[in-house]
Amino acid sequence: MALLELKNVTKYYNNATPALSEVSFEVREGEFVSVIGPSGAGKSTLLRCINRMIEVSGGEIYFDGVIASKLRKRDLRKLRTKIGMIFQHYNLVDRLTVLENVLHGRLGYKSTLAGVLGRYSEEEKKQALEIIKLLGLTDQVYKRCDQLSGGQKQRVGIARALVQNPKMILCDEPIASLDPNASKIIMDHLRNISREMGITLVVNLHQFNVALKYSDRIIGVNKGMVVFDGAPEDLSAEQISDIYGSESGDLIIEPGEKNAS
Amino acid sequence: MTQIEESIKGWGRLKEKGHINDGMDLSAVKPLNKSSLAMRIILLFLSVLTIYALFTIDYKSIDVPKAFADTISNFKTIFLHPYSHRFSLWEAFYEVVVTIGLAFLTTLFGAVIALLFGLLAAQNLAPKQVTNMIKAFVAFIRAVPTILWVLIFAVAAGLGSAAAVIGMTFHSVSYLTKAYSESFEDLDRNVLEALTASGANWWQIVFQAVIPSSATYLLSWTFLRFEINFANAVAMGAAAGAAGIGFDLFMASEFYFDLREIGLITYLILAFAIALETISLRMKGRLHKRT
Numbered sequence: 256m257a258l259l260e261l262k263n264v265t266k267y268y269n270n271a272t273p274a275l276s277e278v279s280f281e282v283r284e285g286e287f288v289s290v291i292g293p294s295g296a297g298k299s300t301l302l303r304c305i306n307r308m309i310e311v312s313g314g315e316i317y318f319d320g321v322i323a324s325k326l327r328k329r330d331l332r333k334l335r336t337k338i339g340m341i342f343q344h345y346n347l348v349d350r351l352t353v354l355e356n357v358l359h360g361r362l363g364y365k366s367t368l369a370g371v372l373g374r375y376s377e378e379e380k381k382q383a384l385e386i387i388k389l390l391g392l393t394d395q396v397y398k399r400c401d402q403l404s405g406g407q408k409q410r411v412g413i414a415r416a417l418v419q420n421p422k423m424i425l426c427d428e429p430i431a432s433l434d435p436n437a438s439k440i441i442m443d444h445l446r447n448i449s450r451e452m453g454i455t456l457v458v459n460l461h462q463f464n465v466a467l468k469y470s471d472r473i474i475g476v477n478k479g480m481v482v483f484d485g486a487p488e489d490l491s492a493e494q495i496s497d498i499y500g501s502e503s504g505d506l507i508i509e510p511g512e513k514n515a516s
Numbered sequence: 517m518t519q520i521e522e523s524i525k526g527w528g529r530l531k532e533k534g535h536i537n538d539g540m541d542l543s544a545v546k547p548l549n550k551s552s553l554a555m556r557i558i559l560l561f562l563s564v565l566t567i568y569a570l571f572t573i574d575y576k577s578i579d580v581p582k583a584f585a586d587t588i589s590n591f592k593t594i595f596l597h598p599y600s601h602r603f604s605l606w607e608a609f610y611e612v613v614v615t616i617g618l619a620f621l622t623t624l625f626g627a628v629i630a631l632l633f634g635l636l637a638a639q640n641l642a643p644k645q646v647t648n649m650i651k652a653f654v655a656f657i658r659a660v661p662t663i664l665w666v667l668i669f670a671v672a673a674g675l676g677s678a679a680a681v682i683g684m685t686f687h688s689v690s691y692l693t694k695a696y697s698e699s700f701e702d703l704d705r706n707v708l709e710a711l712t713a714s715g716a717n718w719w720q721i722v723f724q725a726v727i728p729s730s731a732t733y734l735l736s737w738t739f740l741r742f743e744i745n746f747a748n749a750v751a752m753g754a755a756a757g758a759a760g761i762g763f764d765l766f767m768a769s770e771f772y773f774d775l776r777e778i779g780l781i782t783y784l785i786l787a788f789a790i791a792l793e794t795i796s797l798r799m800k801g802r803l804h805k806r807t
Contacts, residue, residue, distance in 0.1 A: 363715020370720035
């Protein structure tokens with residue numbers, strides 16, 4: 256059964272051109288889906304419509320058996336706890352420690368007062384520490400986040416998403432600000448999360464060769480429309496130029512080397 | 517041949533044009549536009565007014581050099597022979613503590629209320645209508661000086677410390693609301709987005725992300741307001757009968773005409789102001805070390 260299903264999702268920012276038009280696709284549980292496309296194609300909008308950071312203008316979104324696009328405030332909060340999110344600029348509170356930032360992922364489960372006071376249970380702290388260890392940040396637990404490198408910050412971002420015990424994680428350009436080494440570490444962590452924890456991943460990516468290498472499935476978006484939806488092996492050079500526009504031809508290195516590493 | 521000559525002339529003309537353009541670019545560094553012209557006219561007007569005023573002041577029968585000499589000798593008495601006939605140094609010290617108490621209380625009240633208002637006035641935390649309303653309201657309060665608010669509240673509370681507390685709190689709230697809300701607005705919208713996406717609610721985001729991120733600014737603004745309130749509290753003692761050292765200063769100068777006492781009180785206030793400044797600098801330094 257599909258964990259996530261989009262049906263004719265449409266989004267207008269102003270009345271002129273749609274940012275998303277009639278987007279429909281399904282994501283199965285445990286799938287690693289990459290969304291690729293040029294800047295301004297609507298990738299970020301698409302991702303934010305799923306957890307309702309942006310309200311859709313039309314169409315429906317089903318997540319885990321509920322109609323996400325119709326939820327009221329309290330249920331929406333509950334839905335969001337089940338969907339983690341990772342950002343290009345990490346979006347951490349720089350003045351707080353790694354552990355505090357990671358524990359922010361638990362706020363959605365807590366009462367207002369407990370969250371305000373920052374009271375976390377022993378179990379939550381243990382879980383947070385375990386995840387931090389898993390991501391190799393044990394030495395940084397009590398460091399403030401502004402003392403970390405970009406790659407470390409993104410791992411904190413991943414830890415914050417994981418501590419939510421999410422069914423799905425949305426990643427908005429997770430490696431766009433990182434150097435190749437840090438990018439590889441982050442992508443490897445994401446693959447482990449998908450394979451070993453069975454968490455569904457929807458990842459916006461600029462680098463389509465990374466998408467080819469890591470994902471189970473690729474969705475190509477251009478001008479708010481899905482122009483490709485299928486396995487990485489099926490993505491031909493022609494379709495890539497469909498997604499990115501004809502100018503991209505020179506940049507394309509032979510696609511289809513999915514399992515290179 | 518003629519064609520070539522003409523074309524050479526043409527080059528020359530072009531070159532000339534180029535030169536003219538260069539000249540214009542150089543003068544364009546500071547062009548004489550409307551605003552700079554207006555500025556010059558205003559400066560000229562003000563200097564003319566000043567010179568005119570100096571020549572037309574009615575000095576009455578005051579002998580200016582003698583007046584200067586008298587003022588200097590008064591200052592000498594004030595600052596070189598501070599002494600009090602009415603109260604001991606210990607009593608004066610106590611009165612300064614009362615004044616500091618007034619400043620502390622109004623800053624504390626102001627800070628607590630302004631924290632809430634500041635959150636509601638920050639554009640990244642509250643809807644636009646609410647922020648605009650609060651910002652307008654607060655700007656109106658700020659436009660009226662503290663002493664006027666104290667006198668306005670004196671109508672209801674009577675001249676004295678109650679009116680001073682209410683009036684000074686009022687003005688502190690408006691000042692700190694503006695300062696706080698601007699510190700909150702500095703916070704990256706992305707951080708708020710991340711916490712909202714994880715299911716946190718407004719209060720949790722405020723206390724877990726917004727306040728920790730802007731704590732340094734909040735503290736330094738509050739200290740600044742405390743210093744302002746200390747000065748205000750002295751003035752309120754004199755003008756609104758709010759007790760404290762200000763009232764003694766008022767009595768010494770206006771009622772007893774005791775220059776030496778004025779000197780003593782001035783030195784006391786100065787000493788406390790310096791102490792406050794030092795403490796606040798130390799605390800800020802410690803905060804910066806942590807950042």
